[in-house]
Amino acid sequence: MSTAGLVSRRDCSHQLHVLAVDDSVVDRKFVERLLKISSCKVTAVESGIRALQFLGLDGEKKETAGFDGLKVNLIMTDYSMPGMNGFELLKKIKESSTLKEIPVVIMSSENILTRVDRCLEEGAEEFIVKPVKLSDVKRLKNILTKGDKGQNEEDPLLSLPLSSHDLASSSTSSSSPFKFLDHRSKRPRLQG
Amino acid sequence: MEGVAQLRRQLVDYLTSLFQEGFLDNQFTQLQQLQDESNPDFVVEVVNLFFEDSERLLNELTKALDQPSVDFKKVDSHVHQLKGSSSSIGAQRVQNVCIAFRNYCEEHNIEGCLNCLQQVKQEYSLVKNKLETLFKLEQQLLAAGGSVP
Numbered sequence: 001m002s003t004a005g006l007v008s009r010r011d012c013s014h015q016l017h018v019l020a021v022d023d024s025v026v027d028r029k030f031v032e033r034l035l036k037i038s039s040c041k042v043t044a045v046e047s048g049i050r051a052l053q054f055l056g057l058d059g060e061k062k063e064t065a066g067f068d069g070l071k072v073n074l075i076m077t078d079y080s081m082p083g084m085n086g087f088e089l090l091k092k093i094k095e096s097s098t099l100k101e102i103p104v105v106i107m108s109s110e111n112i113l114t115r116v117d118r119c120l121e122e123g124a125e126e127f128i129v130k131p132v133k134l135s136d137v138k139r140l141k142n143i144l145t146k147g148d149k150g151q152n153e154e155d156p157l158l159s160l161p162l163s164s165h166d167l168a169s170s171s172t173s174s175s176s177p178f179k180f181l182d183h184r185s186k187r188p189r190l191q192g
Numbered sequence: 193m194e195g196v197a198q199l200r201r202q203l204v205d206y207l208t209s210l211f212q213e214g215f216l217d218n219q220f221t222q223l224q225q226l227q228d229e230s231n232p233d234f235v236v237e238v239v240n241l242f243f244e245d246s247e248r249l250l251n252e253l254t255k256a257l258d259q260p261s262v263d264f265k266k267v268d269s270h271v272h273q274l275k276g277s278s279s280s281i282g283a284q285r286v287q288n289v290c291i292a293f294r295n296y297c298e299e300h301n302i303e304g305c306l307n308c309l310q311q312v313k314q315e316y317s318l319v320k321n322k323l324e325t326l327f328k329l330e331q332q333l334l335a336a337g338g339s340v341p
Contacts, residue, residue, distance in 0.1 A: 026241050026277040033226050033234060080272065109276050131219050131280050134226070 016144055017041040017070075021051045021077035021089065022107070027130070031076065031107075034137045043072075048084030048092070051077065057096055072102055073144060076128075079108035079115065087119060094123040105140065107132055196338035203329045204341055210326065215319050220282030239323055242281045246316055249274045253309055257302070267305060268297035274312070285315045 018040045020031045028044045035042045045051050055072065075093065079086035086106050093099045106119045109130040116127045128136050210216045227234040249270050256267045275290035289312040296304030330340050 024273060024277055024280070025245055026238060026280050029238050029241055030223070030226075030280050033231065033238075037226055037228075082269075109272075109279060130276065131222070133222070 015041045016073045018074045019072045020044040023081040031132055034134055038137045038141055048089035051089060055099055075102055075104045079106050090122050090124055196336050199333040199336055200338055203333055206329055210322055214284050215322050217282045217284040236327055242277055245277050250313055257305055257309055262302055264297045264300050268294055283319045286319055289315050
């Protein structure tokens with residue numbers, strides 16, 4: 001199906017690749033399914049350390065810039081994990097010059113306002129209260145595929161003109177697709 | 193040998209009762225909606241993971257509460273995990289006991305914790321039984337040539 005190299009890279013460039021981080025085996029399976037059913041490529045790992053290793057930030061390997069096959073478009077991480085928690089993982093990612101542009105979403109079963117604020121301030125794009133819904137994934141996907149301008153230049157179909165909305169909101173130099181969201185709207189919606 | 197229609201009816205009634213009695217909540221329906229022809233065993237797979245995980249956690253909880261000096265932080269951590277996974281599959285009653293359990297952990301109330309441990313074991317055992325019965329009914333329906341609603 002996929003041979004390493006240029007052919008698979010082209011195929012993969014359409015699909016969003018999400019790195020899901022959660023110590024719960026049940027939640028990993030659940031989120032993985034939500035993402036796959038939403039046509040995303042998924043890599044699910046059980047800890048922050050594993051996530052950093054996957055992202056090439058384990059301190060030993062050098063960033064291999066040409067290896068787009070493993071490119072991650074979104075990181076969804078649980079907050080409460082043993083060892084490195086989701087907040088600490090978020091910090092590490094935002095401190096990395098190579099990884100800081102990757103949007104990070106925090107998932108938590110606890111809707112604690114100080115926790116939410118802390119995560120958003122540290123650069124999390126959203127804070128989702130568990131259990132994650134299919135509509136959450138769809139929403140994230142829509143935001144990413146609309147705002148994802150710089151990452152698909154190889155594919156002529158995806159470099160069609162942006163909507164005027166995107167143009168208006170993309171005045172910042174950051175390539176993060178979430179920047180046009182009002183900070184307050186990233187707060188978790190009330191369940192119901 | 194029951195007909196397909198009867199088996200189907202039995203399955204639907206049983207599932208409905210599980211919701212009515214609070215064993216399962218809407219999250220279980222979410223799981224069912226994620227199942228399709230490409231992933232026909234998704235629900236069974238997730239639920240089996242839940243069973244394995246829960247049994248591990250219940251063992252850990254039993255050990256932790258049996259210590260001469262109870263580490264409530266550790267106990268709470270296990271309960272938090274159990275609460276999370278039961279919430280993810282819609283095992284409402286288990287989840288509810290976990291909420292009370294966590295409160296007792298916070299209070300360092302050993303009696304309360306031990307009671308909750310017993311309760312959560314009971315609720316887990318009940319929902320496990322119910323889900324296994326549900327899956328059996330599904331199998332019967334499929335074997336008779338019917339399709340799962």
